Amino acid sequence: MFRTRTILHATALVAVIASSGTAAALVADEKGRQEGTRAGIAQVRADLPGRDYRYERLDAPARTVVRDERGAIVATFTDGARTAAITSHTRTFTDPARTPAVVTTPVWVRLAPRPWHLDAEREDWFRPWLDMTVADRSDDVLAVATQYLDGAPAVEDKVDDKPVRYRGDASFGPADFYDYLGVSWSFPGGATENPAPDRYGALDAAGFVRLVYGYRLGYPLRDGAGQGIGLPRDPAAMATLDAGVLIRTAPGRLALQPGDLLFFDTTRSGVDNVGLFLGLDQAGRPRVVSSRKQAQGPSLGDDSAPRKGGEPLGLHSVRRL
Numbered sequence: 001m002f003r004t005r006t007i008l009h010a011t012a013l014v015a016v017i018a019s020s021g022t023a024a025a026l027v028a029d030e031k032g033r034q035e036g037t038r039a040g041i042a043q044v045r046a047d048l049p050g051r052d053y054r055y056e057r058l059d060a061p062a063r064t065v066v067r068d069e070r071g072a073i074v075a076t077f078t079d080g081a082r083t084a085a086i087t088s089h090t091r092t093f094t095d096p097a098r099t100p101a102v103v104t105t106p107v108w109v110r111l112a113p114r115p116w117h118l119d120a121e122r123e124d125w126f127r128p129w130l131d132m133t134v135a136d137r138s139d140d141v142l143a144v145a146t147q148y149l150d151g152a153p154a155v156e157d158k159v160d161d162k163p164v165r166y167r168g169d170a171s172f173g174p175a176d177f178y179d180y181l182g183v184s185w186s187f188p189g190g191a192t193e194n195p196a197p198d199r200y201g202a203l204d205a206a207g208f209v210r211l212v213y214g215y216r217l218g219y220p221l222r223d224g225a226g227q228g229i230g231l232p233r234d235p236a237a238m239a240t241l242d243a244g245v246l247i248r249t250a251p252g253r254l255a256l257q258p259g260d261l262l263f264f265d266t267t268r269s270g271v272d273n274v275g276l277f278l279g280l281d282q283a284g285r286p287r288v289v290s291s292r293k294q295a296q297g298p299s300l301g302d303d304s305a306p307r308k309g310g311e312p313l314g315l316h317s318v319r320r321l
Contacts, residue, residue: 097150109141109259173202177211191223
């Protein structure tokens with residue numbers, strides 16, 4: 001059964017987002033980022049057994065950077081967040097039906113079994129998990145997010161012995177992940193949600209994020225009434241989530257890492273949209289995967305979105321899960 005297998009895999013083989021020096025923290029002001037990184041080093045340690053890793057503590061946001069014996073970044077862990085970044089082979093993401101943008105990144109985004117904190121590298125779970133993670137080539141957050149773009153092939157698996165399309169081209173609609181799947185879903189709190197037949201294959205912005213992070217990768221999900229822990233049903237509630245860490249600190253100094261959730265206020269009436277940051281395109285512009293009405297489903301965005309100083313207008317906040 002796909003649901004069980006996916007969640008077990010996400011727990012056992014959680015991988016960190018790999019990044020190079022610039023990809024580990026993509027910042028609007030690169031010079032400012034480099035200066036902040038140098039000033040933020042609190043400690044460098046290489047006293048753990050096994051492979052010669054060095055562990056650096058940086059700030060803004062507080063995080064641990066893992067480097068190999070040559071000084072190259074292996075992984076980045078942000079305090080309070082489960083998402084981590086691992087540097088691995090470079091991949092290219094495109095959405096030719098919607099935009100000519102091309103995103104090329106060495107970052108792989110995975111979910112660690114628990115939120116990061118200072119000195120977590122000393123805990124028993126960490127080294128076995130990291131060693132498995134750096135070698136993992138299964139679909140990560142970024143790969144999963146792009147499996148619902150226009151023209152993406154449909155793929156089925158068994159849920160309760162019935163074939164269910166769990167990935168493939170999605171349309172837009174007021175639909176959650178179980179509507180897209182066409183299956184009923186029982187949440188940990190006991191509530192059961194049934195899919196709307198006319199919303200099969202559709203996703204709204206929050207439903208898309210819940211499908212990627214929740215159904216596919218095992219992040220906890222709240223029911224439609226907001227009960228339980230994890231990702232709630234609407235973007236505004238996600239923006240005030242009591243999990244992960246708030247990344248946005250000041251206008252013009254937007255530090256992003258692939259996999260971050262970007263929240264938008266497009267109508268000046270509050271947060272009404274959410275997307276997943278994929279990386280910078282060939283023009284150095286941030287690309288966000290989001291299910292939008294204008295694109296009739298998940299897309300990498302287009303080149304008509306108004307921007308100021310390289311930052312999308314209407315951006316409300318950024319959260320790292």
